[in-house]
Amino acid sequence: MNRDTRLYLAWLVALAATLGSLYFSEIRHFNPCPLCWAQRIFMYPLAVILGIAAFVGDHGVRRYVLPLAALGLGFAIFQNLETWGFVQSIKACTVNAAAACNTPWPVWGTSQDTLNRALTIPVLSMIAFALILALLSWPRQRVTVPESAAVQG
Template sequence: MFSRDNRLYAAWVVALVATLGSLYFSNVKGYQPCVLCWYQRICMYPLALWLGIAALRGDLGVRAYALPLAVLGWGFALFQNLETWGVVETIKACSPSSGAVSCTTPWPVWGSGALASLNTILTIPALSLIAFTLIIALLAWKRPRVI
């Protein structure tokens, strides 16, 4: 069972993995981030730093400023996934005609081997949405009152 400190550490690990993953995809694999990916990075990168410091200090006060940033990033991730899934068709945040990378570019995250079928399900935007959801859940998880 998670204690208060473990939930904070878990949220930090999720933010750290998401941050390192985005850096790997762009700097090692050469995948160019779209506009919505940049907005999600702007929300995720500080979380990796803030949650790490807060976890080491046992500072649950980090929730006051980390949770709103995680919710904002979750909103960007949700919107990008809605575009990818074809739910949002009238508003396009990323237009390839402007020279920007399309938000719906299907980067081969899982390669071309045995896991290739996951490329259509667990896309980079979906992984971002999962990461923000986990962070929000871990930070918002109701904690028992200590008397």
Template structure:
């Protein structure tokens, strides 16, 4: 048996737990920025929340039950959320995208409440979380590997 073709069972549990932890940190960070710091979310921020918040619950249940069958659904949500975050980040950082006005009401989408190190904005943080969750689900999923699920 080739050891590299299959993850150890306890490792799969850690992957689910890590993905859940990332989603909880992202959710709490989002709530911190809006509820404590008072940053009003723009329309694209709301869409990112729509895809991140359920992941905290879905991954929590999956990690608790060690249910790897949810990985396809989690991957779907994290990839879509990641594309929204990427687009939002491009609107903030790339001048050509700034002319596109996805947010027609409320806070403009190109507003950067934080800009740490010149590139870390809230959509960048969300994108990072979505990428980490997606990569963990791909490692867990591996459709090319034989699995009992």
């Protein structure tokens, strides 16, 4: 897969995540918790920046978007660890009961469906950030000078 394709796919992931979060909050009326808001802060600009970079072929955009994606992934991992019971709930998530971090929103049908317990909104966010990081983590391309050019120069 070439760099242009990876950049374009990373943009599609960021765009889908952004539109998905807007769908859940604005259409399905799910109240985002503070950790969800933090992840949105990092995902929303990625949709715009990666979109522009994909259309102009700017591979140098990685230096700007990788830190955003890494920070977003950090928040997503923390939220999942909290949801899975590995870390205590932070106080910010208990202020508003309607937007508690551990609220099991029925994303896929009813809240009791197995898919809802496996693919929660925090898991989807974590997958999106991880995909963006993976797609944009191509190795640096070394510029090689042919021996004949090096000898002549």
